[in-house]
Amino acid sequence: VTKPFNPDELVARVKSQLRRYMLLGDMGNGSKANQIAIGGLLLDNDAKQLTVDGEPVHLTAKEFQILEFLMKHAGMVFSAEKIYERVWNEKPYSVENTVMVHIRRIREKIEINPKEPNYLKVVWGIGYKIEKI
Template sequence: MNVLVAEDENDIRNLLKLHLEENGYTVFTAVDGLEALAIFRSNSINIGIFDVMMPRLDGFNLLRKIRETSQMPVIFLTARGNEMDKVLGLGLGGDDYLVKPFSMAELIARVSAQLRRNFEYSDNNQMMKSHLNVGNLYLDEDGCCLYVNGVLVELSAKEYLILQFLMKNPDKVFTKKQLYRQVWEEELYYDDNTIMVHISRLRNKLEADPRNPEYIKTIRGIGYKFQLPKVP
């Protein structure tokens, strides 16, 4: 597996490279976002580990560029404890984050978990031969894509899995923790913000009015449900 590490602090970058290589990964390193983007465009990268604060091109803008062509998992590293930084990173399409200082064992575990889920998701999708059609939504499980009113709407892997699960369980209420277990398949790093951000992104993509959603309803104090359209 090829890992791209973008970190401007030499000690941290070298330590990440050392531990990742000890665990069998091939590691590409960059000192800033522009160098990382060039490496990404010229190599087959399976996962990115990006510092948020970097010269020339920061981690958030690096992710924006990468998301134009790839849905590979990305883990953010940040020295900030600001909750909004975490929300912004997830909102841009990031998959996970670690606040410095962190243990290398935890980082390796998260890299492994992200890669496992990403490849299991891809393998499982190749075996799917069905679709889900509700209202103006058509979820193509063969192509793993969503059509809204016949128009293709691109989803990230996590968005797809959340929507697929909700559409297969209409009118059932799920807590944020239940959704997290289903899609991320873990409880150790559970965070309400992760689910909230992904639900918000989904609504922006499939709802005519995200502030008054027709399909993904918030059940106050509990969680969310996928509501079937009412029959006139």
């Protein structure tokens, strides 16, 4: 904050920093800075590794990117086109089956029963999401 400063601006900036801290948590502790945990899933972005209930699970690069994207935005629903656009960095054109196959393979690796998923859910007619657990 540059001097002279307005006290209202200072209060607004402090509140903004506190809100970010509460939303993101303490990310300054190094080892957990690039980890995302949801339920029994732990995604380590530095090691490019996923563990499910403490057991390492092998994912392809695209599966990892899809899961990382959805876990970073847990609870939000994304269409197959939006997932494709974000992960492949290309304009989507008839990509529903591509994303659907990747989602199915991820489910087979992370879910106890892929036909009744706990984590990776479909919102019919809209898209996919990772459930906050």
